[in-house]
Amino acid sequence: MQTKHQQLTQGAILPSLISFALPVLFALFLQAMYGAADLIIVGQFAGTNEQSGVASGSQLLNLITMVITGFSMGVTVFVAQSVGSGNSKQAGKGIGTGVAIFGTAALLITLFVVPFSDMLAQWMHAPKEAFTQTSSYIRICGIGTIFITAYNVIGAIFRGMGDSKTPLLTVAIACVLNILGDLWLVAGLDMGAAGAAIATVSAQAISVVCSFYFIKKKSFAFSFSRHLIRFDPFCVKRILLVGVPIALQELLVQFSFLFIQVIVNQMGVMESAAVGVSEKVCVFLMLVASAYMQSISAFVAQNNGAKRADRSKKALFYGIETAFLAGAVMGCAAFFAGDLLSSLFSSEPLVIDAAHQYLKAYAIDCLLTAVLFCFVGYFNGCGKTVFVMIQGIIGAFFVRIPVVFLISHLEDVTLFHIGLGTPISSFVQILLCLFVYRYDQAKNTHMTDSFS
Numbered sequence: 001m002q003t004k005h006q007q008l009t010q011g012a013i014l015p016s017l018i019s020f021a022l023p024v025l026f027a028l029f030l031q032a033m034y035g036a037a038d039l040i041i042v043g044q045f046a047g048t049n050e051q052s053g054v055a056s057g058s059q060l061l062n063l064i065t066m067v068i069t070g071f072s073m074g075v076t077v078f079v080a081q082s083v084g085s086g087n088s089k090q091a092g093k094g095i096g097t098g099v100a101i102f103g104t105a106a107l108l109i110t111l112f113v114v115p116f117s118d119m120l121a122q123w124m125h126a127p128k129e130a131f132t133q134t135s136s137y138i139r140i141c142g143i144g145t146i147f148i149t150a151y152n153v154i155g156a157i158f159r160g161m162g163d164s165k166t167p168l169l170t171v172a173i174a175c176v177l178n179i180l181g182d183l184w185l186v187a188g189l190d191m192g193a194a195g196a197a198i199a200t201v202s203a204q205a206i207s208v209v210c211s212f213y214f215i216k217k218k219s220f221a222f223s224f225s226r227h228l229i230r231f232d233p234f235c236v237k238r239i240l241l242v243g244v245p246i247a248l249q250e251l252l253v254q255f256s257f258l259f260i261q262v263i264v265n266q267m268g269v270m271e272s273a274a275v276g277v278s279e280k281v282c283v284f285l286m287l288v289a290s291a292y293m294q295s296i297s298a299f300v301a302q303n304n305g306a307k308r309a310d311r312s313k314k315a316l317f318y319g320i321e322t323a324f325l326a327g328a329v330m331g332c333a334a335f336f337a338g339d340l341l342s343s344l345f346s347s348e349p350l351v352i353d354a355a356h357q358y359l360k361a362y363a364i365d366c367l368l369t370a371v372l373f374c375f376v377g378y379f380n381g382c383g384k385t386v387f388v389m390i391q392g393i394i395g396a397f398f399v400r401i402p403v404v405f406l407i408s409h410l411e412d413v414t415l416f417h418i419g420l421g422t423p424i425s426s427f428v429q430i431l432l433c434l435f436v437y438r439y440d441q442a443k444n445t446h447m448t449d450s451f452s
Contacts, residue, residue, distance in 0.1 A: 025291035053133025055276020070250035072156035074243020079160025080301035096228030097235035113142030144201030174207035249392030256396035274354035300381025327370030335363035361419025375433035
């Protein structure tokens, strides 16, 4: 019996893309709720110091999570290309290799984060009122790195096979458990940031156990056993060629956002909490664009594997058109109702007002990200991850960080001014994507004419 997975190489493109992207969108929404629950419940039932600790700590943990997610794209693309080309045996080897790589990575991350949580909190310039809470949140969540890694690897494997529904189910379980855990430990037992971290790790652990149960219940189009969990040289090379540039790009991009948090932490505990609140709201604002980025990657990889590059190009522009419409709606919500959205995460009027100022800058980025993320998904699916890395580095280190640093030294600077660094960098990255896309199309056209 074969697992049901979506054949992205057949049928009408837009309906196929949307039907694949919707479960990804819902999974990302639940994952965002999963991450937001800590800040929401701490903001409503604990003080600003506890909320600042969660805000700063979650920024660091988000960096780790995004690096793992980017790295796992190597598994998604490898499996999708193998499935698209009909090479099921190679797909099985790739999955086993991915498990071996990520198991090793999780161990190394845990050994770095857990013992050095105080040093990491100090490096982030956590406000002294929230230093203990920040360090505690980082240390406890660091213990759960193995579960964060396992979830992302499992999701990457299923998306590569065209199955976006199983990851949705696993993250739904984690989301519900995390919210219940937060209510019990934070609201009930008054454990603050430490309680939120314990709830997060526990929910992740149970979700991974459920994921393995679902895997056992499924039958695959290829044989897979624990003997395949090894470092196959060919698979390692192919996965790393795709995954490492994306992971490095995510590392540097998230580091630039971490830099913003460090800058703001020095402005005060209220600003620190406000940016933490804003970043959680922004995760929801960017959901459609993020869903398209992951979905287009799998769609393009499968179709390129099946020699259907024409479908890949059409999927890119269908994605841009629909994601841009969603981005316009999200931008309006951020600009005109940012205070209402922020009030879901905090009950402090000063934090809500400062967060709204930051979100007004992000309202611009909602439109730009809709275009940028679709291009990133397309290039990832094409295996052009080195370019994805380069454009991400340029946006983060040559645009966002210098702009934020310069703005932070202006007089009467507000969080709105700080937030402008993000849409400015997105605009530059879109220009780079357009240039490379047009260059590739012109080169392909020239090659076609030469063979005619």
